[in-house]
Amino acid sequence: MSTSAAGASSETDVAEKRSRQSFRNIHISQILAYRLPPSGIVSILHRISGALLFLTLPFLVALWDMSLTSEESFWQLSLYTQSVAVRVVLLVLAWGFLHHLLAGVRYLLLDVHCGIDKAAARNSALLVFAISLPLAAVFGLWLFGVL
Amino acid sequence: MAAAKDMVGSRRLVVGAHYGIGAWVGQRITALFMGVYFVGLLACLLWRGDFTYLGWAQLFAPIWAKALTVLAWGALLYHVWVGVRDIWMDYVRPVSLRLLLHVLSAVWLAACGVWAMAILWRV
Numbered sequence: 001m002s003t004s005a006a007g008a009s010s011e012t013d014v015a016e017k018r019s020r021q022s023f024r025n026i027h028i029s030q031i032l033a034y035r036l037p038p039s040g041i042v043s044i045l046h047r048i049s050g051a052l053l054f055l056t057l058p059f060l061v062a063l064w065d066m067s068l069t070s071e072e073s074f075w076q077l078s079l080y081t082q083s084v085a086v087r088v089v090l091l092v093l094a095w096g097f098l099h100h101l102l103a104g105v106r107y108l109l110l111d112v113h114c115g116i117d118k119a120a121a122r123n124s125a126l127l128v129f130a131i132s133l134p135l136a137a138v139f140g141l142w143l144f145g146v147l
Numbered sequence: 148m149a150a151a152k153d154m155v156g157s158r159r160l161v162v163g164a165h166y167g168i169g170a171w172v173g174q175r176i177t178a179l180f181m182g183v184y185f186v187g188l189l190a191c192l193l194w195r196g197d198f199t200y201l202g203w204a205q206l207f208a209p210i211w212a213k214a215l216t217v218l219a220w221g222a223l224l225y226h227v228w229v230g231v232r233d234i235w236m237d238y239v240r241p242v243s244l245r246l247l248l249h250v251l252s253a254v255w256l257a258a259c260g261v262w263a264m265a266i267l268w269r270v
Contacts, residue, residue: 050230054252057227057259065266067203074200101185104178111175 038125046103049096056093087143094143095136102128174229177222184219207270220263224256231256 026034036044053060066077080086106124109115115124141147191206192198207216231252239245 047230047234050227051234054227054231054255057255058262061259061262061266064263067200068207068266068270071200074203101182105182108175108178 037122038129039121042099042103042106042125042128045099046107049100049103052096053093053100056089059089060093081143091136091140091143094139095132098132098135098139099128102132170229170232174226177226180222181219181226184215184222204270207267213267213270216267217264220260220267224260228253228256 063077066073066080068074081090106128109124110121115121138147188206192203195202195206197203197205206212232249235245235248235252239248
């Protein structure tokens with residue numbers, strides 16, 4: 001934090017804080033209206049993607065099973081993934097995996113106090129989206145046969 | 148110094164004993180292991196460039212690949228267990244319901260683990 005900037009803008013900060021609506025122990029009905037900072041969005045999506053991967057773990061094991069059991073089951077898997085519904089599910093899970101992985105790398109860095117100040121943490125949160133979303137998009141294009 | 152009311156016997160603390168630190172550190176170490184495993188697996192696959200059944204199955208054939216995969220599965224199950232337990236502890240207050248969800252989660256994960264081992268040893 002730069003001290004000169006903080007000193008110069010302290011009066012406007014106070015005025016802004018007074019006018020800003022404050023949320024304390026918000027009700028569950030307010031959750032979607034509450035605007036989270038990028039770090040907050042990364043955080044809740046990290047939890048949601050983790051829960052999603054937990055709930056679909058048997059499905060993923062089943063796919064792994066088909067891919068490894070025999071030449072025939074491998075072939076069946078490639079037929080199975082022709083279905084649009086399966087492709088959509090796979091795309092969502094691939095996004096979930098990518099987001100969970102990249103947000104996880106960010107948390108490991110934060111845990112060792114790397115990039116822990118406000119600006120750096122905001123930038124790294126945006127970076128998580130800047131990497132995970134294009135990678136998921138590329139996977140989606142490949143999955144739907146565009147690439 | 149811990150207060151006497153927080154102790155069980157003379158050694159074991161009930162509160163503030165930092166037992167959660169073990170799970171927290173474990174979740175991060177398992178994350179690191181899985182991250183390296185997944186990136187390594189992807190790198191091996193791309194480097195070999197064989198996307199047929201045989202090429203894919205051969206990745207898991209050597210005993211050291213099986214050993215690493217078993218460790219990655221162990222890491223995954225522990226990592227997920229800590230994460231899912233955190234979710235239940237955050238959102239589910241009634242003890243009976245929370246216990247039920249913990250048991251169901253453990254069974255869910257253990258079943259996936261056993262299934263995964265069966266798959267791996269068929270390769």
